Amino acid sequence: MELGGSYLTAKHRLQTNSRSIRRMSETVRTRFAPSPTGFLHVGTARTALYSYLFARRHGGQFVLRMEDTDTERNVADSAQAIVDGLRWLGLDWDEGYLKGGPHEPYVQTQRLDRYHAATNALVAHGDAYPCYCTQAELEQRRKAAEACGLPPGYDGHCRALTVEQVRAYEAEGRKPVVRFRLPDEGETVVEDLIRGTVRFDNATLTDFVILRANGIPTYHFSAVFDDVDMAITHVVRGEDLFPSTPRHVHVFRALGRPTPPAFAHLPLIVGADRRKLSKRRDRLSVQQFQTDGYLPEAMVNYLALLGWSLDDHTELFTLTDLERLFSLERVSRNPAAFDTKKLDALNGHYLRQLQPADFAARALPFVHAAGFPGAEPGLLAEAAPLVQERVTRLVEVPGMVGFLLDDEVELDQAAAAKVLTDEGRAFLAEAAKRLEEVEPWTAAAIEATLRGLQEERGLKPKTAFQPVRLAVTGRLVSPPLFESMELLGRARSLARVERAAGLPG
RNA sequence: GCCCCCAUCGUCUAGUGGCCUAGGACACCACCCUUUCAAGGUGGCGACGCGGAUUCGAACUCCGCUGGGGGCACCA
Numbered sequence: 371m372e373l374g375g376s377y378l379t380a381k382h383r384l385q386t387n388s389r390s391i392r393r394m395s396e397t398v399r400t401r402f403a404p405s406p407t408g409f410l411h412v413g414t415a416r417t418a419l420y421s422y423l424f425a426r427r428h429g430g431q432f433v434l435r436m437e438d439t440d441t442e443r444n445v446a447d448s449a450q451a452i453v454d455g456l457r458w459l460g461l462d463w464d465e466g467y468l469k470g471g472p473h474e475p476y477v478q479t480q481r482l483d484r485y486h487a488a489t490n491a492l493v494a495h496g497d498a499y500p501c502y503c504t505q506a507e508l509e510q511r512r513k514a515a516e517a518c519g520l521p522p523g524y525d526g527h528c529r530a531l532t533v534e535q536v537r538a539y540e541a542e543g544r545k546p547v548v549r550f551r552l553p554d555e556g557e558t559v560v561e562d563l564i565r566g567t568v569r570f571d572n573a574t575l576t577d578f579v580i581l582r583a584n585g586i587p588t589y590h591f592s593a594v595f596d597d598v599d600m601a602i603t604h605v606v607r608g609e610d611l612f613p614s615t616p617r618h619v620h621v622f623r624a625l626g627r628p629t630p631p632a633f634a635h636l637p638l639i640v641g642a643d644r645r646k647l648s649k650r651r652d653r654l655s656v657q658q659f660q661t662d663g664y665l666p667e668a669m670v671n672y673l674a675l676l677g678w679s680l681d682d683h684t685e686l687f688t689l690t691d692l693e694r695l696f697s698l699e700r701v702s703r704n705p706a707a708f709d710t711k712k713l714d715a716l717n718g719h720y721l722r723q724l725q726p727a728d729f730a731a732r733a734l735p736f737v738h739a740a741g742f743p744g745a746e747p748g749l750l751a752e753a754a755p756l757v758q759e760r761v762t763r764l765v766e767v768p769g770m771v772g773f774l775l776d777d778e779v780e781l782d783q784a785a786a787a788k789v790l791t792d793e794g795r796a797f798l799a800e801a802a803k804r805l806e807e808v809e810p811w812t813a814a815a816i817e818a819t820l821r822g823l824q825e826e827r828g829l830k831p832k833t834a835f836q837p838v839r840l841a842v843t844g845r846l847v848s849p850p851l852f853e854s855m856e857l858l859g860r861a862r863s864l865a866r867v868e869r870a871a872g873l874p875g
Numbered sequence: 876g877c878c879c880c881c882a883u884c885g886u887c888u889a890g891u892g893g894c895c896u897a898g899g900a901c902a903c904c905a906c907c908c909u910u911u912c913a914a915g916g917u918g919g920c921g922a923c924g925c926g927g928a929u930u931c932g933a934a935c936u937c938c939g940c941u942g943g944g945g946g947c948a949c950c951a
Contacts, residue, residue: 405951440950505949512948521877522947547949565880574878574947582949589951613879613946637881637944644943675887675900682889683899702888705944709886712901722914759914770912824910835910847912 398430399603402456402463403437403593406448409655410455412708413608413639413647416673420636421606422461423674423696433600434466436477437593439586455656459666460689473600478592485587488595488625489548489580497624498580500546501528502539523576524549548581550591550621558616563604563634563698570616578617590614594621597631606634606698609705634698637677638705647708659713663736663764668717676706686719718762726754733757733767740768742775749774752857756849770849774857779844779866781873786840790873794837797827798871801838802864811860813852820852841870 402418404410410418425432434456438444453468465471475481492498501524503511512522529551531539539546552575560568580591587595597605612635622630641652653659659669670689678701680687687695724732730750737745750771757770773779790798801823808815824834839851842863848854855863 403951407951437951443950501949508948516876523877568879570878576947579949584949586949588949593951608945609880610945611951614951635880640944642886646944672887677887679888679899681899685887685900704881706888707886709901712887715901718914760912821910831910833910839911843911845911849912851910 397603398425398428399433399601400425400430400606401433401435401466401597401600401602402461403435403596404452405437405440405443406452407440407443407445408448408451408649409657410452411647411654412656412659412673413654415455415459415656415669416639416676417606417608417636418456418461419459419670419673420634420678420696420698420701421604422463423692424604424606424634424698425464426693427696430603431464432461433471433473433602434463434469434476435596435600436467437589439478439589439592441479441586451657455660458660459656459670473596478596479586481592481596482585482587484599485581485592485595486585489587489591492550492580492624493548495624496551498548498550499529499531500536501549501577501579502531502536502544502546503527504544521574521576524578526577529577545583547579547583549577550580550617550624552577552617552620558619560612560615560619560633562612562615563632564637564701564703565612565635568612572616575616580621590617591621594618595625598622598625598627602631604632604634605630606636609635609638611635634701636701637703639676640705640707642707642709644705644707652708653710663766664713664717665720665732665764667720668713671716671720672713675712676708677702686716714762721761721764722758724754724758726751726758729754729758733764736764737768737771737775740765740772742768742772745771745775749857753849756853756857760849773843773845773848773854779842781840781870782845785846786870786873789837789840789846790870793829793833795871795873797823797829797834798837798841798867802867802871805860805864805867808860811856813850813856816855817852837870838867841867 400421402421404414404418422432424430434453436449438449449467456463463469465473466476470476489498493500507527508524511525511527515525516522528546528549553572556572558570558572558575560570562568578590579588581587596602615633615635619630622628639647641647643651645651647654653662656669660666667688670692671685671687674687674692674696675685678696680695680700721729727747730747733750733754734745734747737750750767753771753774757767760770761767801820804819804823805816808819820835820838821831824831827834835851836846839848840846842848842851842855842858858866
């Protein structure tokens, strides 16, 4: 690209670039445009969800675009991590990154030639101009302005440079940026689907950089350019971008789209401390929730509820439900605090709803990772009904089924001291004998036998059964006892009961 | 400092002038069920930030205040 003198000579107004005129098509097109600077953040994920849902609800298209113009902050593999997160949540995109489509490429650093052509045209048209101010100069003037109580924005220093001034700067070896020229007077109106009509006084808006000295555009330009180029009809994004929207409105206009897309600025998600979610304080990445044992169904449901509601009582939604019911009109305007408790409750709900085989399949990786590489899905599926209503997250499953997987269980010492009294051990000894006779080895038969013995001895159920539970599972808290014994099998159950019976009190 | 947004139980929210002595969910507490832990059931605790104005009547409208959040980069 060329900068400098060429801008000054092209004083005539260019014909509006026909490519940038793109009527709002009837089909809704939304996009999710993350920066590959890390993992998929829960706040970002919610933005993606709402954007996706809005497109689906209206039979439109959902586009995935990578905004990697801050090359300093790009993190290797993070685009893939974001994609993985979206796929895990079940948010499929119709075109874009990794999928291609009519507006390729969908990675901004691969679109530099387009941005250059467009910024050149903007300069020629008078909507933008090269600026040679150095960072140090800007900083100095900003401070001076602030000292006088003036806004810290750009002061328009390079707005009307003479040819001589430009030559002088060029001779110094300065590399210019390109700034977008904003009106000094009047007001800019932003129409927002969630916030309504907001007016900004143009006097508070200052010229901003759209092309860096290194030839890479800034977000405020590339995002707008691509939204025009990709025929995006609805921009759904976080509220943090709301104050930048008047700038964008002007760039849309300059790019030949006098009516910008519809905007929907979502309220921010804040932490339990009501402050912006922070990588340091909060668990933020969708992947982290995945490895902590949350189900995508729960995550989607929770995120949907975090700033949106259907009515005064419906709380459970599948992604498919949401694709039918979601609406931006019902998005809340106040920032929502991320509350893990509610997520936990939803996760427990969805965990309990899973078919045993499905539950087993989802829990298996967690069981394997917890030190039971030999665990079989079949056994897990059998144990599922006992475990499902007792866990909140998948990571808790191994702890619950460990006694079925370990050849030997280690008895909780404190529990043993409490429960393996003389009375308890006597019960265990007799129980072992009777258990040998139980036929068939089913929970019902085991229960009948043990309950018979307990009543015979005049013991309270607790006094009788807690020692058995400890013997069989190693703990005083476990899945239902008789069902567990059935699953464990006669041989292992008996061995454990006998062993505990013989232990010294 | 300047600009913008927001304001109902601890949290997510319903509520768009009378249906509200403000509804639901999560959390919490109690009870029931029960061999443990859960799950489930029943009940309870718990909110319209403050001050004006409009109105016969304000959670709902308007103004001010207070409080919270966001933004003012060659980050997005």
